[in-house]
Amino acid sequence: MKNIIITGGAGFIGSHVVRLFVNKYPNYKIINLDKLTYAGNLANLKDIEDKPNYKFVRMDICDLDGVLKLMQDEQVDGIIHLAAESHVDRSIKDPFTFAQTNVMGTLSLLQAAKAYWNGEWEGKRFYHISTDEVYGALEMTHPDGIEPPFTTKASSGKHHLAYGEKFFTEDLKYQPHSPYSAAKASSDHFVRAFHDTFGMPTIVTNCSNNYGPYQFPEKLIPLFINNIRHRKPLPVYGKGENVRDWLYVEDHARAIDLIFHEGKIAETYNIGGFNEWKNIDIIKVVINTVDRLLGRKEGEDMDLITYVTDRAGHDMRYAIDSSKLQRELGWEPSLQFEEGIEKTVRWYLDNQEWMDNVTSGDYQKYYDDMYQGR
Numbered sequence: 001m002k003n004i005i006i007t008g009g010a011g012f013i014g015s016h017v018v019r020l021f022v023n024k025y026p027n028y029k030i031i032n033l034d035k036l037t038y039a040g041n042l043a044n045l046k047d048i049e050d051k052p053n054y055k056f057v058r059m060d061i062c063d064l065d066g067v068l069k070l071m072q073d074e075q076v077d078g079i080i081h082l083a084a085e086s087h088v089d090r091s092i093k094d095p096f097t098f099a100q101t102n103v104m105g106t107l108s109l110l111q112a113a114k115a116y117w118n119g120e121w122e123g124k125r126f127y128h129i130s131t132d133e134v135y136g137a138l139e140m141t142h143p144d145g146i147e148p149p150f151t152t153k154a155s156s157g158k159h160h161l162a163y164g165e166k167f168f169t170e171d172l173k174y175q176p177h178s179p180y181s182a183a184k185a186s187s188d189h190f191v192r193a194f195h196d197t198f199g200m201p202t203i204v205t206n207c208s209n210n211y212g213p214y215q216f217p218e219k220l221i222p223l224f225i226n227n228i229r230h231r232k233p234l235p236v237y238g239k240g241e242n243v244r245d246w247l248y249v250e251d252h253a254r255a256i257d258l259i260f261h262e263g264k265i266a267e268t269y270n271i272g273g274f275n276e277w278k279n280i281d282i283i284k285v286v287i288n289t290v291d292r293l294l295g296r297k298e299g300e301d302m303d304l305i306t307y308v309t310d311r312a313g314h315d316m317r318y319a320i321d322s323s324k325l326q327r328e329l330g331w332e333p334s335l336q337f338e339e340g341i342e343k344t345v346r347w348y349l350d351n352q353e354w355m356d357n358v359t360s361g362d363y364q365k366y367y368d369d370m371y372q373g374r
């Protein structure tokens with residue numbers, strides 16, 4: 001029996017993690033602790049909200065006393081921490097909110113867990129979900145003059161396409177560039193400090209770009225799917241040459257489950273898909289897929305592509321080396337990108353009501369309608 005708090009469970013990745021744990025572990029009690037900022041949407045969890053092993057608590061992770069009381073009341077032995085401000089563009093406009101939630105919020109959670117567990121660490125776990133962006137940006141290099149992408153072999157032995165020779169490994173020094181990644185980096189340091197100073201059983205993982213259902217449509221893939229559907233311009237930052245490593249969100253959730261249960265205390269694991277794409281190439285795949293699924297002529301919406309001013313400090317390339325996780329815990333991404341993107345586009349087109357509720361703001365009434373007075 002385990003009582004686990006999952007923070008940020010009403011967000012994109014968190015909702016997939018909550019769903020996986022609630023369905024897979026009927027003997028666990030899963031407490032979704034979420035403040036419901038603009039990014040939190042309880043409709044993401046409609047299908048499991050009535051399960052007996054699930055509970056939602058609206059709370060700010062910065063509320064140390066509230067979290068401590070919740071841990072005492074629910075006898076919590078594990079925390080999986082996803083709550084964060086997550087959008088780079090917002091962090092450029094409003095860095096304070098990112099410091100408050102990502103740094104101070106994480107520190108509050110750590111302090112609450114330290115106070116409640118009180119040095120009895122046996123069977124306890126504080127698992128912090130972080131990002132590959134803390135490592136900074138990689139260069140697009142050309143080995144032996146070969147133009148990227150070129151085929152390369154990971155230390156796991158697998159071949160994959162890459163846009164450069166270097167990858168993010170767990171031992172790299174942190175070099176965050178955006179206020180978002182600076183705040184995430186700081187929170188990662190606090191988590192490790194609580195292990196090193198107090199002996200708290202912590203784990204940190206750093207994952208690449210996720211895609212899939214329930215992602216807030218400020219992020220590239222859902223924003224563009226919705227814009228293509230409504231034939232609105234697609235704002236491509238800079239030249240669209242930046243490279244990201246994409247992972248289907250359910251593969252991330254599976255990795256989190258595995259690492260929570262079998263990962264080594266005080267370790268860091270990188271999670272990624274060995275799946276690098278230039279933004280402009282991914283955008284073309286998304287346009288073709290939406291057009292095809294809507295019965296339009298494939299590619300007819302290419303003229304929606306609109307090059308706009310680049311994001312300030314825009315990191316050129318992210319590429320995770322997830323060999324350690326593959327080697328030590330046997331995790332692998334389950335979906336090929338072509339399959340994952342088809343599934344994702346189909347989901348957004350089939351769930352237009354979800355998208356309309358988000359873009360109209362109606363999703364924010366879900367809590368009042370469904371939870372007030374419960």
Ligand code: NAD
Binds near residue numbers: 131216
């Ligand atoms: P998201 O923005 O979709 O969701 C964040 C959730 O946190 C929301 O439900 C929001 O209401 C909640 N939240 C925000 N501030 C809070 C607070 N003060 N107290 C309680 N809850 C609060 O984020 P996401 O994309 O699902 O990312 C989840 C985590 O994974 C983040 O920590 C992010 O840094 C990390 N991550 C994301 C990606 C990605 O591609 N999206 C990749 C790697 C790591």
Ligand code: DAU
Binds near residue numbers: 130133208220221238
């Ligand atoms: O790498 C992991 C990170 O991935 C997570 O830590 C972040 O929480 C998550 O938001 C994501 O960050 P990115 O900045 O990479 O994701 P985003 O979807 O905002 O942008 C993906 C790429 O597309 C990036 O190079 C910027 C570009 N872009 C984005 C938007 C929203 C555009 O060209 N146009 C856009 O309108």
